[in-house]
Amino acid sequence: AQSVTQPDIHITVSEGASLELRCNYSYGATPYLFWYVQSPGQGLQLLLKYFSGDTLVQGIKGFEAEFKRSQSSFNLRKPSVHWSDAAEYFCAVGLYNQGGKLIFGQGTELSVKP
Amino acid sequence: DTAVSQTPKYLVTQMGNDKSIKCEQNLGHDTMYWYKQDSKKFLKIMFSYNNKELIINETVPNRFSPKSPDKAHLNLHINSLELGDSAVYFCASSQGNRGDGYTFGSGTRLTVV
Numbered sequence: 001a002q003s004v005t006q007p008d009i010h011i012t013v014s015e016g017a018s019l020e021l022r023c024n025y026s027y028g029a030t031p032y033l034f035w036y037v038q039s040p041g042q043g044l045q046l047l048l049k050y051f052s053g054d055t056l057v058q059g060i061k062g063f064e065a066e067f068k069r070s071q072s073s074f075n076l077r078k079p080s081v082h083w084s085d086a087a088e089y090f091c092a093v094g095l096y097n098q099g100g101k102l103i104f105g106q107g108t109e110l111s112v113k114p
Numbered sequence: 115d116t117a118v119s120q121t122p123k124y125l126v127t128q129m130g131n132d133k134s135i136k137c138e139q140n141l142g143h144d145t146m147y148w149y150k151q152d153s154k155k156f157l158k159i160m161f162s163y164n165n166k167e168l169i170i171n172e173t174v175p176n177r178f179s180p181k182s183p184d185k186a187h188l189n190l191h192i193n194s195l196e197l198g199d200s201a202v203y204f205c206a207s208s209q210g211n212r213g214d215g216y217t218f219g220s221g222t223r224l225t226v227v
Contacts, residue, residue, distance in 0.1 A: 032213050038155075043118075043204060043218035051214070088155060094213020099169035100145050102213045104157040 002027045004093050006105035013081050014113045021076040021108050023091030032094035033074040034102065035065055039087045047089075050074065061085070086112045117141075120205045120219035127195055128227055135190045135222045137205030143217070144209055145169070146188040148180060151202040151221070160203075163188055195226045 003026045013019050025031055032051050036044040048059025055067040065076045074091060091105040120137040127133050139146060147170075148160040162170040163182040177193045192199060205219040 034213065034216075041220075043206075043220045044157075044216075045218075046216065049214065090157065092213070099162045099164060100147070100208050100210065100213050100216075101159050101162065101170055102157075102216070107155045107157075109155075 002093060002095060002103050004091050004103050004105035006089075006091055006108050008108045009106065010109045010111070012111040012113060015083050016080050019076075019078045019081045019085070019110070021089050021091075021110070023074045023076065023105055024072050025074065025091075025093045026072065027093055027095075029096060031074075032096065033065075033067060034092045034094065035059065035063070035074075035076050036090045036092060036104075037061075037087050038090065038107075044090065047076070081110075081112055083112045083114065086110055118205055118207050118217050118219040120203075120222055122222060123220065124223050124225075126225045126227065129195055129197060131195050132191070132193045133195060133224070134192070135203055135205075135224075137188045137190070137219060139186055139205075139207040139217070141207055141217060142209075143207035143215075144185055145207060146182065146185070147206045147208070147216075148188065148190050149204045149206060149218075151204060153201070157204070161188075161190075192224075195224075197226050200224055200226045 005024045034049045035047040050067045089108045092102040118139045145164045147162045160174045161180045166182045179191045182188045202221045208216045
């Protein structure tokens with residue numbers, strides 16, 4: 001069955017430090033992969049997506065992610081974290097021809113220390 | 115503003131009551147969804163509609179009944195509310211079937227007491 005795993009429930013980084021959030025997926029076909037961010041009391045905002053082509057994708061707010069088929073991973077990175085990046089981050093896989101359904105990981109809560 | 119708007123934002127109700135959540139999108143998308151986010155922030159799809167036709171129904175209790183009067187609206191009616199229904203419900207819309215281009219509403223926090 002399709003699944004998405006985010007191994008880290010909560011991560012704390014210092015402002016200005018680099019960030020990597022992990023995501024592993026299980027899906028038989030080529031996945032459509034997404035990272036979303038959710039601020040408290042808000043809906044989800046798309047950070048970036050991967051469908052095909054270049055395995056390093058750039059997103060909004062200075063985020064990037066790298067698709068590694070051999071590791072079934074799609075990790076999110078940012079070279080320098082800002083206090084405003086504190087939020088919940090969700091990795092998701094889109095299932096082709098299944099009505100646009102997204103399977104989400106459990107989420108990673110990011111805290112930023114001053 | 116172009117958006118997905120859902121009402122109400124907060125809903126507190128007693129067990130056994132019936133309630134509805136409304137959702138509207140003005141993005142011209144052809145697919146709309148309901149997702150449930152539980153207390154552990156886990157998001158799971160409940161329903162999707164494409165041009166008013168039910169496409170996905172993810173083993174949701176039949177107390178939950180979505181209704182799509184047109185492709186810009188998708189409402190969620192819940193009968194006989196239970197404590198376990200307490201969650202945040204998100205409406206979303208997208209164009210096409212790749213899971214691409216989702217726009218989420220800001221959510222409805224339902225609390226059943």
